[in-house]
Amino acid sequence: QSALTQPASVSGSPGQSITISCTGTTSDVGGYNYVSWYQHHAGKAPKLMIYDVTNRPSGVSDRFSGSKSGNTASLTISGLQPEDEADYYCNSYRSSSTRWVFGGGTKVTVL
């Protein structure tokens, strides 16, 4: 099964906004409101940042927001901060035996 498509890297200066895309198909991203985003610092457990496309878990900064249009979901980080530098992964529920699929990951660099 193919992973969801994310850009390999995105960068921005402190204070700027960046957006990471996650492209799938009508069988996953486009077909369900079950997209989630994870922040992953090396050596630590991935951290859920967005679930069900737009929802933020308690404790996650409101600088992080999620959206979806058609088969593409997006994570926007506003007011970029040095601690936002990490790998970010999207995930979607899929209507097949695969059930859940991750994107390939995006490395966010704060310039």
Added chain:
Amino acid sequence: QLQVQESGPGLVKPSETLSLSCTVSGGSINNNSYYWGWIRQPPGKGLEWIGSFYYSGSTYYNPSLKSRVTISVDVSRNQFSLKLTSVTAADTAVYSCAHHGPGGFHIWGQGTMVTVSS
């Protein structure tokens, strides 16, 4: 607060079976709704969903691993386990257990590194 923690051998020989356990604390594996699952990340690569089971009994596996994977539950120990047979070097990865819904993996363990090598 619900937590999960992986445990198991850090080194497995090629062609043998990888066995890991995930201990649930702060809640019952039998009383929490949604799913309990396994995810892995090979060195330098991205996250891969391995499989999950629903608290009521249904189990789901990644088709690319389905022939080699079994996820089972031990309610008395509040644990669930992963078995991956006939491992190769390609199975070397950090393996993590998680509690999740259909739209998000909310709670993750710290992960455990498993190396396949003779």
